[in-house]
Amino acid sequence: MNSPQTAASVYHFKPYNVGRWLIWGGYALVMIAAPLLWKSSLSLTMLSQMGIAIIACLAFNMLLGQGGMLSFGHAVYSGLGSFFAIHALNMASNGQIVLPVSLVPLVAGCFGGLFALLLGYVTTKKAGTPFAMITLGVGELVAAMALMFPGFFGGEGGINANRVQGEAFLGITFGPQIQLYYLIAIYTFISTVLMFAFTRTPLGRMLNAVRDNPERVEFIGYNTQYVRYFAFIASGFFMGIAGGLAALNFEIVTAEVVGAQRSGAYLLFTFLGGALFFFGPIIGAVLLVLALVLLSELTQAWLLYLGLVFTFMVMYAPGGISSLIMMNLRVASFGKLRPLLGSYLALAGTAATVLLGAAVMIEMVYHLQLNEALGPNMKFMGATLNAKGFDSWFGACFVLLVGLVLFEVARRHFLKEWGQTQESIEREIKKREAAT
Amino acid sequence: MSAADPEFALELRDVRKSFGKTEIIRGASLQVRAGERVAVIGPNGAGKSTLFNLISGRFGSTSGDILLNGSKLDGLTPYEINRRGLARSFQVSNLFTRLSVFENLRCAVLWSLGYKYSFWRFLAGARDANERAEEVMEMIKLHKRRDVLAMNLTYAEQRALEIGITIAGGAQVILLDEPTAGMSRSETARFVNLIRDITVGKTLLTVEHDMGVVFGLADKIAVLVYGEVIAFDTPEKVRANERVKEAYLGSAQADAQVAQAGH
Numbered sequence: 004m005n006s007p008q009t010a011a012s013v014y015h016f017k018p019y020n021v022g023r024w025l026i027w028g029g030y031a032l033v034m035i036a037a038p039l040l041w042k043s044s045l046s047l048t049m050l051s052q053m054g055i056a057i058i059a060c061l062a063f064n065m066l067l068g069q070g071g072m073l074s075f076g077h078a079v080y081s082g083l084g085s086f087f088a089i090h091a092l093n094m095a096s097n098g099q100i101v102l103p104v105s106l107v108p109l110v111a112g113c114f115g116g117l118f119a120l121l122l123g124y125v126t127t128k129k130a131g132t133p134f135a136m137i138t139l140g141v142g143e144l145v146a147a148m149a150l151m152f153p154g155f156f157g158g159e160g161g162i163n164a165n166r167v168q169g170e171a172f173l174g175i176t177f178g179p180q181i182q183l184y185y186l187i188a189i190y191t192f193i194s195t196v197l198m199f200a201f202t203r204t205p206l207g208r209m210l211n212a213v214r215d216n217p218e219r220v221e222f223i224g225y226n227t228q229y230v231r232y233f234a235f236i237a238s239g240f241f242m243g244i245a246g247g248l249a250a251l252n253f254e255i256v257t258a259e260v261v262g263a264q265r266s267g268a269y270l271l272f273t274f275l276g277g278a279l280f281f282f283g284p285i286i287g288a289v290l291l292v293l294a295l296v297l298l299s300e301l302t303q304a305w306l307l308y309l310g311l312v313f314t315f316m317v318m319y320a321p322g323g324i325s326s327l328i329m330m331n332l333r334v335a336s337f338g339k340l341r342p343l344l345g346s347y348l349a350l351a352g353t354a355a356t357v358l359l360g361a362a363v364m365i366e367m368v369y370h371l372q373l374n375e376a377l378g379p380n381m382k383f384m385g386a387t388l389n390a391k392g393f394d395s396w397f398g399a400c401f402v403l404l405v406g407l408v409l410f411e412v413a414r415r416h417f418l419k420e421w422g423q424t425q426e427s428i429e430r431e432i433k434k435r436e437a438a439t
Numbered sequence: 440m441s442a443a444d445p446e447f448a449l450e451l452r453d454v455r456k457s458f459g460k461t462e463i464i465r466g467a468s469l470q471v472r473a474g475e476r477v478a479v480i481g482p483n484g485a486g487k488s489t490l491f492n493l494i495s496g497r498f499g500s501t502s503g504d505i506l507l508n509g510s511k512l513d514g515l516t517p518y519e520i521n522r523r524g525l526a527r528s529f530q531v532s533n534l535f536t537r538l539s540v541f542e543n544l545r546c547a548v549l550w551s552l553g554y555k556y557s558f559w560r561f562l563a564g565a566r567d568a569n570e571r572a573e574e575v576m577e578m579i580k581l582h583k584r585r586d587v588l589a590m591n592l593t594y595a596e597q598r599a600l601e602i603g604i605t606i607a608g609g610a611q612v613i614l615l616d617e618p619t620a621g622m623s624r625s626e627t628a629r630f631v632n633l634i635r636d637i638t639v640g641k642t643l644l645t646v647e648h649d650m651g652v653v654f655g656l657a658d659k660i661a662v663l664v665y666g667e668v669i670a671f672d673t674p675e676k677v678r679a680n681e682r683v684k685e686a687y688l689g690s691a692q693a694d695a696q697v698a699q700a701g702h
Contacts, residue, residue: 203561205554205568208538212546215535221517222495222527223608224550233556436583 030195034188038181045296047180052292054187055248058194060276060284060291062241063269068278069202070234071214072127073135076142077269080239082261083118083145084111084246086156089256092164104166104177108190108247115243119236127231130217134231142266149258161257164250177251187248194241199281201237210234268295271313277323286324304369311361337428346417353410360403363388367395445509448473448612448642449494449525454503456486456493456666463489465666466503471659473611476635476643477671478653481663487646488530490663491616494644495527496520507612522550526610530617530646532597534604536590540581543589543600544572547607571607578637579603595626599633606637613638615645619652631655662686 037050059081066072088111095102102110126137149156156162167178177183201207209230212220217227250256259265268291276287298305320327334340363383367390370381379391388395449471456464463486471477479487492498494505496517505512512520535543545562548571554560562568576582579599584592589600602618618634619627631652634645647653653660653674660677662670664686670677677683 200561201558203563204558205549205560205562205565206556206558208542208546208562209549209556211538211542212535215537216533219529219533219535219604220546222521222533223547223604224518224521226516226518229556233558237558 027196031192034192038184044180047184049292049296051180051184051187051252052249052296053289054184054191055245055252056272056288056291057191057285058241058248059245059269060273060288061195061198061281062238062245063273064278064281064284065198065201065210065234065238065241067270067273068280068283069207069214070210070231072130072231072235073270074138074266075135075263075270076138076140076145076266077238077242078263078265079122079142079145079261080115080119080242081246081249082149082256082265084115084243085250085256085260086162086246087111087114087243088247088250089162089164089254090155092166092168092250093162096165096168103172104168104251105186107251108244111247111250112240112244115246116236116240119239119242123232123235123239127228127235130213130227130231139263142261142263146258146262149261156258157256158258161255163255166251166254183251187252190244190248194244195285198241202281206230206233271309275313275316275323277325277327279322280325280329283323283325290324302366302369303373304365307365308362334424334428337431339424339428343417343420343424346413346420349413350410350417353406353413356402356406357410358406360399360401360406363395363399364403367399446473447471447506448475448508449644450504450506450509451490451494451668452504452506454490454493454505455501456489456498457501462501463666464493464500467663467666467668469661469668469671471642471644473642474640476638476656476658477645477661478657478659479644479646479661479663480648480653485663486666487663488616489666491527491614491644491646495525495614518550521608521610524610525612525614526605526608527614528601528605528616528618530620532601534589534597534600537588539586539588540592540600541572541576541585544575544603544607545569547604548572548575548609551608551610571609575603575607578606579633595622598622598630602634602637606641610641612642613644615643617646617648619647619649627652 034054038047041047041050063074063077066074066077088107091100091102091107091110092104094100095104095107122141126134126141129137150158166183167176175182177186209220209225213225213227213230220227220230246260249260272287272291272294273284274287275290276285277283294305294309298308302308316323322330331340334343366381366383367388370377370390371379374381379389381388381390447470449469451467451469453466453468454464455462455466467486467490469477479490481487489498493500494512496512496515496519499514507520507523507525510523512523515523535546538546545565545568548568549555549565552565552568552571554565554568573582576585579602581592581596581599581603584596589597592600598618598621602615605615606613615634619630622630627649634643635656645656647656657674659672660670660674661668662677662680662683669686670680670683672680
């Protein structure tokens with residue numbers, strides 16, 4: 004039998020309590036080392052954007068995952084942060100104010116928090132569906148204002164600024180992308196630490212309580228609106244920081260940064276990464292940039308693929324990628340992951356087959372619609388396909404259908420195996436519990 | 440009647456509540472002294488749960504006054520009433536489902552210990568809150584289930600946690616809405632002892648259907664029939680009360696049941 008001590012340590016399985024220093028150290032190390040491994044200017048741009056997206060998605064998840072608040076208009080706070088950052092940058096370069104470039108994101112954060120303070124009071128009066136509707140309304144309101152006041156929002160062309168200004172401090176001008184990357188990395192690291200710390204405070208825990216059961220919270224002395232409101236302001240602050248960093252990164256801010264599409268991206272990728280665990284949105288943010296920059300290069304139909312992946316995740320893995328990881332870590336900690344590997348390979352193989360069949364059809368439709376002038380022949384993964392040919396369509400349909408059938412078979416088999424594994428883990432826990 | 444009379448921990452003066460045209464509570468009056476354990480009984484639909492909802496601020500009353508330690512609760516929200524020292528449990532367990540047993544209890548003590556909405560200090564350093572949560576966990580005998588999520592507890596454990604959350608904040612007036620509902624005989628007996636232990640020195644109001652629990656626990660019984668308190672006295676006197684027998688325990692069967700439970 005196990006000694007009681009090991010049984011207890013497995014029983015109190017808390018993944019991110021174990022070796023917290025190691026995890027934070029690794030997180031910092033990855034951010035320091037990433038630009039040394041991927042040196043091209045494209046990857047440096049992407050890494051910078053990932054840092055920004057990490058802050059935004061984590062801030063978004065303060066509401067979604069920790070507070071149970073589904074915001075459809077959170078780009079308002081990052082976007083307004085961006086606008087105030089770009090104006091602050093221009094005022095600093097005109098000599099109207101004294102402001103080091105490295106502190107511009109902080110100013111943006113304060114404005115993000117300020118607008119969350121103003122708009123959030125109304126927004127957080129309600130929870131659940133009314134909350135979501137109000138955020139949608141506020142989002143549309145601000146997006147409309149962005150077009151109504153071209154003086155501040157720059158109209159169609161947006162507002163430009165130059166982040167290189169003043170005298171270089173220790174040789175740092177923020178001109179080269181690598182210097183800006185490290186500024187973003189520092190902000191990302193500190194913001195992540197602060198947002199994690201927030202989850203360990205009385206307000207952070209009460210936010211979880213409000214998510215689970217707002218009614219009961221009212222009967223243990225808390226005003227649920229205030230809990231939501233204060234969390235909303237904190238979230239707005241970090242959204243603002245992300246917006247300020249984005250303004251420095253692109254040196255241009257257009258009205259679309261406050262728009263619904265941006266808000267939707269935060270929601271979608273936070274969900275994909277997983278709202279249930281603190282680190283989920285970090286995964287989501289990395290995926291966001293990969294999809295926005297790489298996938299959109301690869302195919303014109305990238306939004307369609309994204310929608311399919313999203314639908315698929317909502318249906319089969321509503322906890323997102325992070326919860327898939329944590330569930331498998333739990334299985335692995337009981338030494339039962341290896342027998343599942345076969346099923347995973349089968350799932351991956353059949354899913355890839357489905358994807359192949361679907362992708363060929365999607366690409367052919369897009370080719371016919373958008374590239375008609377180029378004729379019916381198109382290249383797909385090295386092969387030449389005739390988008391008007393019966394063979395190609397028949398082949399694609401065949402691959403898709405076979406893939407779907409096999410995937411369903413593999414999925415059912417996996418579910419059975421997974422259920423058995425979970426049961427045996429439960430039994431083991433009970434046994435260890437009895438042993439103590 | 441004179442103004443505030445702080446000799447009563449909880450006082451209801453001609454409280455009425457209507458939903459639309461239906462009057463559910465029709466002039467209920469009650470005076471509970473500090474430290475008394477009162478069982479509220481009555482047939483289904485008598486308005487027992489509604490009465491609890493009025494006292495705890497879940498609904499506002501249509502007319503009449505509810506006083507806690509002599510001060511009026513009219514128009515106050517549930518959290519304001521809770522901060523004045525009144526806590527309640529629910530008939531259907533009302534927990535923080537995705538938090539552990541320990542976290543549930545810690546949430547329940549935070550306000551009373553003055554942590555409010557603070558985000559500048561860590562929970563790990565909130566020693567008094569942690570100690571109080573552990574203490575309550577021992578009391579309700581869930582210390583072995585410390586890190587289990589509330590939604591994964593058994594029914595009886597959830598009922599225990601429900602009561603734990605209610606008493607954790609140290610409120611002096613406790614309202615328990617059918618704490619033993621749906622429990623087996625042995626669990627009920629254990630629960631009655633638990634409730635008696637944790638409400639020592641406190642004022643308790645409990646809705647109860649189980650006559651064994653009522654006679655085993657209560658110093659006084661309030662009989663609520665059609666939204667009115669028709670009797671409020673010691674168990675012996677209530678049992679002998681003709682109006683109660685007639686209105687609530689009318690049938691010979693119920694009479695026998697009461698007599699049996701009393702012995």
